[in-house]
Amino acid sequence: MENSKHPIGIVAADAPPKTKSSNYPEPFYSRMNKREKRPLGDLFNLTNYGVNLTRLAPEGVSALRHAHSRQDEFVYILQGEPTLVTNAGETMLRPGMCAGFKAGTGDGHHLINRSDAVAIYLEAGSRQPDDLTTCSDVDMMSANADGRFRRKDGTPYPQP
């Protein structure tokens, strides 16, 4: 039931996790050490969007709070109670809940696991080569075009 290119179907939790918890430069990289992402879409050669199974240990965060210029994002909670932070404030999510983040609104979002239990969710994001990511609460932005992280005045952070 396998073909030569990719599996037919997989147990998502068995997918290999990313070896590096993020591409952020320090001091932001270390903040991601309670997050683990298992890329799922890539295993099936999908390119138009990515899908990850992501696990946040207690105190883990999904990312620095950020907004995308072109990339739509979506999350669906499978386990635990992560808190969604947007410009509107904080909203606790539960299993079976979902949220979407339309590109271009400027409203930054991320999930924080403020609970004592692991949170697990699916996340999907489209892959626009001209996307710009702007962090809401720290002085950093990045462009898909070159993958570099910069201060908002354009000064690059050191490459990690």
Added chain:
Amino acid sequence: MENSKHPIGIVAADAPPKTKSSNYPEPFYSRMNKREKRPLGDLFNLTNYGVNLTRLAPEGVSALRHAHSRQDEFVYILQGEPTLVTNAGETMLRPGMCAGFKAGTGDGHHLINRSDAVAIYLEAGSRQPDDLTTCSDVDMMSANADGRFRRKDGTPYPQP
């Protein structure tokens, strides 16, 4: 915690279902009457891809078996044991399993619920305006450009 444009987070199962079970012409429309889709991404104004919470009653099918030219698709099983059918044959999926369908391979796919229990899954699909859908087992294809269903010789089916 709500803004004027869309909700912050929702219970996916509370999202309103599509009122029409499919856009297929007969005799294919009637085959979709055990499928119910709740669009999720649309509720958050996402446009780059769609995400649905889809429910298949016993004997329900996700779609006619088909392949896309440009649209990547992904499913994650939340409940039940739908059977995935591809050119490789049949694979039973279980909760926590996922599968992806890369555009352009020509390998048609769909899910059939051969069990006695409801199956529920998340499905995501990118939205290329130039996508062509080709059915694997029946004489039908369609183009996103005009939304019309045609026989493979180009003859349009009657508009439903």
